[in-house]
Amino acid sequence: MVKIAVMGYGVVGSGVVEVLTNHSENIARRAKEEISIKYILDLRDFPGSPFGSKFTKSFETILNDPEVKIVVEVMGGLHPSFEYVKACLEAGKSVVTSNKELVAAKGAELLKIAQKNNLNFLFEASVGGGIPIIRPISQCLAANDVVEIAGILNGTTNFILTKMIREQMTFEDALALAQKLGYAERNPAADIEGSDACRKICILASLAYGKHVYPEQVHTEGITKIALADVEYAAAWGGVVKLIGQVRALENGKLQIIVCPMFIPRESQLATVDDVFNGIMVRGDSTGDVVFYGKGAGKLPTASAVVADVIDCVKHFKARKYLYWEDGSEDYVEDYRLNVISMYVRAKTEDEAVALKNVKQIFGEVTRLSRKNAENGEFAFVTNSMKEEEILTKLEKLKSMGICVENTIRIGNL
Numbered sequence: 001m002v003k004i005a006v007m008g009y010g011v012v013g014s015g016v017v018e019v020l021t022n023h024s025e026n027i028a029r030r031a032k033e034e035i036s037i038k039y040i041l042d043l044r045d046f047p048g049s050p051f052g053s054k055f056t057k058s059f060e061t062i063l064n065d066p067e068v069k070i071v072v073e074v075m076g077g078l079h080p081s082f083e084y085v086k087a088c089l090e091a092g093k094s095v096v097t098s099n100k101e102l103v104a105a106k107g108a109e110l111l112k113i114a115q116k117n118n119l120n121f122l123f124e125a126s127v128g129g130g131i132p133i134i135r136p137i138s139q140c141l142a143a144n145d146v147v148e149i150a151g152i153l154n155g156t157t158n159f160i161l162t163k164m165i166r167e168q169m170t171f172e173d174a175l176a177l178a179q180k181l182g183y184a185e186r187n188p189a190a191d192i193e194g195s196d197a198c199r200k201i202c203i204l205a206s207l208a209y210g211k212h213v214y215p216e217q218v219h220t221e222g223i224t225k226i227a228l229a230d231v232e233y234a235a236a237w238g239g240v241v242k243l244i245g246q247v248r249a250l251e252n253g254k255l256q257i258i259v260c261p262m263f264i265p266r267e268s269q270l271a272t273v274d275d276v277f278n279g280i281m282v283r284g285d286s287t288g289d290v291v292f293y294g295k296g297a298g299k300l301p302t303a304s305a306v307v308a309d310v311i312d313c314v315k316h317f318k319a320r321k322y323l324y325w326e327d328g329s330e331d332y333v334e335d336y337r338l339n340v341i342s343m344y345v346r347a348k349t350e351d352e353a354v355a356l357k358n359v360k361q362i363f364g365e366v367t368r369l370s371r372k373n374a375e376n377g378e379f380a381f382v383t384n385s386m387k388e389e390e391i392l393t394k395l396e397k398l399k400s401m402g403i404c405v406e407n408t409i410r411i412g413n414l
């Protein structure tokens with residue numbers, strides 16, 4: 001029998017305990033050993049819980065118990081998760097986590113400790129909730145050079161955008177609903193400002209390209225500026241607005257990586273990924289596009305990935321699972337302003353005829369977009385492809401001509 005501890009009894013932690021308890025026989029058959037939860041760490045009290053005797057408020061009890069061979073960290077946040085996970089690995093315990101903040105910030109360091117101590121540090125649930133993606137990239141697609149990864153990596157924002165697109169629901173109402181359903185982070189700013197998706201694309205990029213990409217290196221924009229007008233213009237253009245995390249390897253050895261809302265064409269595989277679902281496209285040089293789809297958030301999907309890691313850990317007590325990437329470097333990420341893109345622009349003017357003449361003079365030919373119920377003086381267009389820094393300079397010129405640029409969204413070539 002293998003004894004484990006679960007640190008954190010929130011949405012995911014309670015799901016892990018539920019899955020391990022309800023599926024114990026099948027899990028034991030697959031792991032070839034019974035798995036028993038010895039401790040559940042949480043500072044809160046859970047009166048009446050059937051797991052009452054397992055609760056502890058003391059991390060040291062877990063750390064100092066040699067019977068505990070695997071620790072599941074599902075507390076979230078960087079501190080004290082990092083200190084706890086590091087201490088567990090140094091004490092000879094394998095760790096399974098769903099904590100993307102931890103892996104995105106400290107993955108290289110923790111993987112190194114795990115390697116040194118011949119332990120497993122597994123984090124399938126940190127990206128894509130219940131979707132298998134870490135293992136496929138590190139194992140099934142290992143023969144490929146990864147050309148690009150692009151994905152809808154945050155369930156909450158995808159849920160919000162879907163409600164805006166389909167039901168014209170306000171941003172606030174859709175967010176409140178996502179929180180009620182348990183999709184959003186404790187602090188939903190991480191979802192709506194894009195940092196959750198950023199952490200996830202950092203993990204995928206680090207894994208696919210073998211070197212740590214830190215969240216601070218990635219230009220990140222969330223969905224808070226998206227208005228129903230943009231959703232309508234996206235439809236007129238022939239697509240939808242999605243929050244995309246994207247990384248590509250460049251010939252100069254750097255990575256092009258970004259998180260931002262994009263217009264993506266209706267024909268794209270990612271365009272029909274709706275609600276709380278995530279979709280991740282991995283383009284391999286041998287496989288071509290491989291797309292992963294499923295529930296990217298929520299109690300049981302995430303718990304399923306965590307428990308699968310625990311099973312894998314039990315099966316690999318004597319042989320470490322080979323997950324590894326090296327430390328990052330400051331110059332590893334290309335400045336996003338050097339990316340060649342085209343951009344959707346929504347603007348307002350007092351004199352539309354003059355404004356359009358100015359747009360043409362500055363940008364050359366553009367694709368005009370229109371929508372029903374456009375406000376007076378509102379106009380929208382999509383630029384041709386050019387370096388983003390050129391677009392930004394041209395937009396400044398437009399502004400200096402009295403045109404008010406209300407929003408811009410990149411066009412995703414997906």
Ligand code: HSE
Nearest residue numbers: 154155156184185297
């Ligand atoms: N808040 C996250 C999301 C949870 O909405 O995708 C899963 O990481």
